[in-house]
Amino acid sequence: MRSGACKRISALVVLLSLFPLAIFGPVYGIDEYYRFQELSSPERIQFEKERKLCIFPLRNLSGDKNIDFYSAGYASVLYSGLKSLVQVYDESLIPKSIQYAYGTQTESTRIREGEWDAKKLEKLRKGEYNLTTSRDPRYLSLKVQPYEGEVAPDEGFIIPVSRKFDCFYAIYGEFEKKGTDEIRIQIRLRSSKDGSKKEFSHKTSVRRSYQELGSIIEELRKTLLGKTTQTLSVKTSQQYDSLVFLDGNYIGKTPLRRTDILAGVHDVRVTKNGFEDWIGQVDLREGPKELNIPLEKDKKEGLITVTSEPSGAKVYLGSEYLGTTPLEKVPVKTGWNRIRFSLDEYVDKFKGVEIKKGEVTEAFAKLRLGDSVSYYKNKKYLFLDHTYDDFAVYSLYGTLFFYAGYYYFNYRADQAFESIRPTVTVTNLVGLESLAQSSPNQQTFFMSYLYQEHVYRHARSEFNYYRSLSGNFGRRTGVQGGLMLDAMGLMLALTVTFYALGLDSETVEVGTAPVKTVPSYVKVYDNQYEMESFAKFKMRF
Template sequence: MKLLFLRKLSAFVLLICSAPFFVGTPTYAIDEYYRFPEYSSPEKIQFEKERKLCIFPLRNLSGDSSLDFYSSGYASVLYSGLKSLVQIYDESLIPKSIQHSFGPNPSGVKPNLREGEWDYTGLEKLKKGELSLNVSRDPRYLILKVQPYETETAPDEGFIIPISRKYDCFYSTYGEFEKKGEEIRISIRIRSSKDGSKKEFSHKTSVRRSYQELSPVTEEIRKTLLGKHTKSLSVKTGNQYDSLVFLDGNYIGKTPLKRNDILSGIHDVRITKNGYSDWIGQVDLRESPKDLDIVLEKDKKEGFLSVDSDPQGAKVYLGSEYLGVTPLVKVPVKIGWNRLRFVLGDHVDQFKGVEIKKGEVSEVKARLKEGESVSYYRNKKYLFLDHTYDDFAIYSLYGSLFFYAGYYYFNLRADQALENARPMVQITNFAALQELQQSSPNFQTFALSYFYQESIYNDAKSKSDYFRSISGRFGKHQGIHGGLMLYGIGTMLILSATFYALGLDSETLEVGVAPVKTMPTFVRGLEGQYETESYAKFNMKF
């Protein structure tokens, strides 16, 4: 204790002795010492962008457990009526983060605000109507997400706050119902975590039609959540149906679409359908309802190709499609991988792989070497535009499959022609003919019946023979009977074998590099560099 006293006394004496040294030395406040007033920090406010509505079951106050199914049932009905809500309006904004201004702000200097950031000046102009913004940029328009919780225990008044916090609910619907005779009294409350306020909706309905007659309550809750008057929006896409409609980035339905609960304002609209180009535009619903009838254009799925060659004037083929003579600038072509072929007299054909991307410009340039393509490319199967003998062998196989399908189809038609006549013809053998004669009252009736059935059979046989003449027929018992489809199958198989044989070659090199002899022989390549057989590659995809 004595030691502590001596330490304090020594410190006091030291301060008294040091005081003369500080006489005349200026003292500063904290903000002056660190020069805070010289720095400026603009005010920035960011607001919430979405809210969540939780729908909970209603409590059963009837004491009749057989009515418990209504508890989650009413929650499901509410969800069905409110799930289409995607946007609400709240004039009283809730800040998500606030950055207070600090330091002097030179006059005329505006704060650099990013998308979604505001200052108080901008907010005042917005509330006074001096700013006209799209709904997507106006912070007072919020996305609403609706989520049912039918499996939860129906909460009472004292439990609604904890369960709302558990599921991060901004709005919560809860309540109770009670059966009185043949009538059900329903009380539904919606609680807002903004200020803890509650609004109650009461309804009386019959037991039998309690679900169907809950719509008035649902409509009142919708109006409360929307927070602003609404307008009607109709969207059609001509003769096209099932186009998806997005309002301010939120999906609101398929065309033809009719919505009566769209908040007034300037909305961004996007209409999309597979195989068609998106339609993007705006609709002004501040004053009156709108009807849109949009004709979507086919998605061309095009990219662009700019091609040049050295020397210029070369013909350019994309696959087997002729594009023109170099130089070519931004030629619209289909997207995907393909091969370019450059053809110029007295020069070796040049092949290049290219990928065309939608909406982008692909640039390709080729340097052509003087010479003859026939001698330069020993493997002749690559010299028929951009299709090889191997390609035509495969095409021929596809052709044989096509003719085989025709063969099967016409044989089926021939069998059907006879089968359709079978129920109308009884004289299929001698016994049937004898039975017909015995059942006929006289010879005239027998003759009429006989010739009538024979005409039906002859007509069916004629149709069957016609279809057989087109298809042909072959089999173990029938032998081979020539027909157009059989001739086509045979021709395609012969062509396939012929093209395959023409494509056989000792060369195994890919397109794009000169075939060379085996090591150690060298040849000079297109770029003036020496190439060896191991370098003869073509790494592009087709």
């Protein structure tokens, strides 16, 4: 009892102590206390961007195993007719994620590109937004995938099978042979959106059952597309086989004519090796369109901006002189290259750069006082596009190339004899006696012998030809000169020669580096040049 009374008295004391704060202090609502107005989040809805169509084999209900091959065959024919579909339209989209609104919306909490809310979607459906199909979420990419190797699913297993392969749409069904020359085909298209399915029936002859699936394929296409279509034709003058992409999906090569393009404003890209890409839009809302696009030769150019400290340095890209710094957006060829900065009384500076097509590459160098000849002791740093080390590496690659040729031509030489082994049996006295015994008469014997002799001489001639190209070396045969073997020796000799030319005291890390000039950073005693160890020279510079 006493403990309970003590607790009540303590609580009363606390409440009385807080009473002045309740009267004179500020009173906050819960939304103000937790700053709901400042912490807000808009409604955000993100939608799916791609759907998958799975095509399964059809079940054979006839019990006739002789026509089981039609099960996977029908799936292949359906896939051939539907694989060109790259886009479908669905007015009732399925949200991928929904973030509901929270707090008071401000300018900083607007939805980003690709996100939607209920109001924006309503405006889109009313046609108040004019968007390209690539930005309109109602246009979805379609991926068509056949599964001919799977067991033909029935109605009770199509849902788990669709979940296994992540199918949004599934095409399945059955066929049955009626009489001697009639097949009834029942095909179903199931959508995982609401579990609905649509059935397509067809009667055909056994012989022409593949060819007569066209009507079902056309009905399936219309159902999947979900919207009216238009015709799009694309030509590129004389540049045939240019690749055409619609909203990022490949739809064929030029000259192209497609009659199943969804109505709307589409992004089109036409590309061909050696030519500049053509990028534009085509409006198919009102009717068909025909594009005649003249492709231009690809210049393969990028831009480079070069600066240095101090400015005024000469700039070389490889062996090409670009000008003096600063340089602003100079057009140059794409690819990897070496850039050199050169300025009197300063050490030359080298940098590797990658020039990308249509992009601006920036290069900067801070130059140091000095003399380039004294600074770069190693011959590998000569101001050439290719150094001794480069030539050594190229020669070594040449050695490997000719070694591959040596191995290949030796293989062909051995094959020349191996290929006639089953044909030529007269290789020794035993083979000659065997041929004589197996021949019914002397004329047959001589004809067989002469034929085998002709085959053997032809093989010997082929063997000698390939061996002359390859050459040979071994313990028994010694070294026999050949084109590949001689070239290998030459490439090895050049590798060693170029590597030796690139060596000096700095490369092998021994000896001293005499200073032959008198730059500002070298001391002179009694007109004698200072001799420095390599370590000291390298540390200083």
